[in-house]
Amino acid sequence: MRGQALKGHLDLLLLAILADGAWHGYAIIDELRERSDEAFDLPEGTVYPALHRLQKGGYLSSEWTEVQGRRRRTYRLTEKGRGALGEQRLAWDEFTDAVGRVLKGVPWPDTP
Amino acid sequence: MARYALIDGYLDTMRNEMRWRRDLDDVVYEMEDHLYSTVEALVTRGSAPESAQRTTLDRFGEPKVLAAVYASTNNGGLAVPTRTTRRAGTFAFIAAGAWLAAAGAFALETIFADQWQVYYGVFSALILVGGVFTFLTMVGLGKRLGGLGAVGIVALAIAGLGVTASLVAWAIPLWMGLQGIGYLIFASAVRSRDTAPRPSTLAVATGFIIGVAVFIFANLAKVGWTDSYGDYPLAWAIGTATGLLILGSGLIGWGTWLRSEEPADIDTDATPIHA
Numbered sequence: 001m002r003g004q005a006l007k008g009h010l011d012l013l014l015l016a017i018l019a020d021g022a023w024h025g026y027a028i029i030d031e032l033r034e035r036s037d038e039a040f041d042l043p044e045g046t047v048y049p050a051l052h053r054l055q056k057g058g059y060l061s062s063e064w065t066e067v068q069g070r071r072r073r074t075y076r077l078t079e080k081g082r083g084a085l086g087e088q089r090l091a092w093d094e095f096t097d098a099v100g101r102v103l104k105g106v107p108w109p110d111t112p
Numbered sequence: 113m114a115r116y117a118l119i120d121g122y123l124d125t126m127r128n129e130m131r132w133r134r135d136l137d138d139v140v141y142e143m144e145d146h147l148y149s150t151v152e153a154l155v156t157r158g159s160a161p162e163s164a165q166r167t168t169l170d171r172f173g174e175p176k177v178l179a180a181v182y183a184s185t186n187n188g189g190l191a192v193p194t195r196t197t198r199r200a201g202t203f204a205f206i207a208a209g210a211w212l213a214a215a216g217a218f219a220l221e222t223i224f225a226d227q228w229q230v231y232y233g234v235f236s237a238l239i240l241v242g243g244v245f246t247f248l249t250m251v252g253l254g255k256r257l258g259g260l261g262a263v264g265i266v267a268l269a270i271a272g273l274g275v276t277a278s279l280v281a282w283a284i285p286l287w288m289g290l291q292g293i294g295y296l297i298f299a300s301a302v303r304s305r306d307t308a309p310r311p312s313t314l315a316v317a318t319g320f321i322i323g324v325a326v327f328i329f330a331n332l333a334k335v336g337w338t339d340s341y342g343d344y345p346l347a348w349a350i351g352t353a354t355g356l357l358i359l360g361s362g363l364i365g366w367g368t369w370l371r372s373e374e375p376a377d378i379d380t381d382a383t384p385i386h387a
Contacts, residue, residue, distance in 0.1 A: 043173030
């Protein structure tokens with residue numbers, strides 16, 4: 001799936017992954033790929049600006065540690081982020097339910 | 113820790129592409145951790161080091177595209193230095209010079225009351241120049257921050273009204289008050305982006321508001337002597353000079369910062385992923 005298809009949903013996905021605990025960027029992206037069965041194919045570097053934006057918005061907090069001689073930033077969901085995850089998840093469920101109801105009963109078009 | 117030449121070269125490129133960022137070190141440290149973690153994982157799974165580096169960089173993204181994504185704002189603008197924003201730095205210096213000189217002209221008008229018409233004329237011209245170039249600085253700074261949206265437009269409109277009002281130079285609380293409100297709103301929007309130097313932004317935000325407050329207080333306190341109009345020239349001078357000096361110092365800070373940034377060379381066609 002191209003990055004454009006993720007437009008509008010990346011925040012929800014990142015919040016969802018961080019609901020399980022504190023993760024650093026590499027692990028978040030790895031988890032995103034694994035949980036989506038490698039469906040989300042976007043330049044990995046574009047995830048970091050999204051994480052920074054979420055942190056600036058108060059949805060995430062972060063802290064630096066040193067691992068194998070490298071500085072590593074680990075992100076964690078804040079209370080505000082947890083609330084936003086709940087709201088966005090509800091909105092997503094309502095959206096997919098509505099789309100499902102519209103599509104239900106519509107036959108698949110014949111493939112040429 | 114083993115070093116990988118392709119990764120290090122990529123990090124150097126990213127450093128150059130995003131050289132204006134205040135958080136550059138943090139951004140690059142985070143990239144370094146990601147890229148090295150990826151290469152190490154691929155090498156552990158059997159990839160040759162060079163192949164692992166190429167795969168890692170392919171997956172991470174083109175430097176110019178990534179720099180644009182990092183610079184993109186929520187309203188779709190790009191917060192990067194350009195030739196226009198550097199020019200705005202020059203405008204800030206001109207504005208600051210005009211405001212500071214205006215403070216001097218007003219002081220001379222107060223001291224040499226017999227030649228007040230000459231100094232009043234100079235003061236009138238200088239505050240108009242200061243207002244116009246402060247306005248232009250704000251436009252350029254807004255571009256530097258990727259646009260400030262409706263708040264920025266409202267702030268510019270109020271400041272513009274204040275500049276127009278300064279055609280009546282003696283109505284100091286009016287034009288200084290209007291411009292002060294515009295600068296306060298604008299600088300608050302600038303502050304929220306956390307990019308411009310904070311002390312300068314604070315000075316621009318508060319300069320004219322403090323000036324008007326001092327002006328009113330000094331007049332109510334009847335500081336100094338009265339003139340033929342029944343006004344208190346010293347009280348007027350203290351309030352006016354306070355506002356002009358604080359604003360002027362803030363603009364010097366903005367100008368220094370804007371002029372110090374090399375124009376960026378990034379992919380402005382990049383389409384960042386926004387939530």
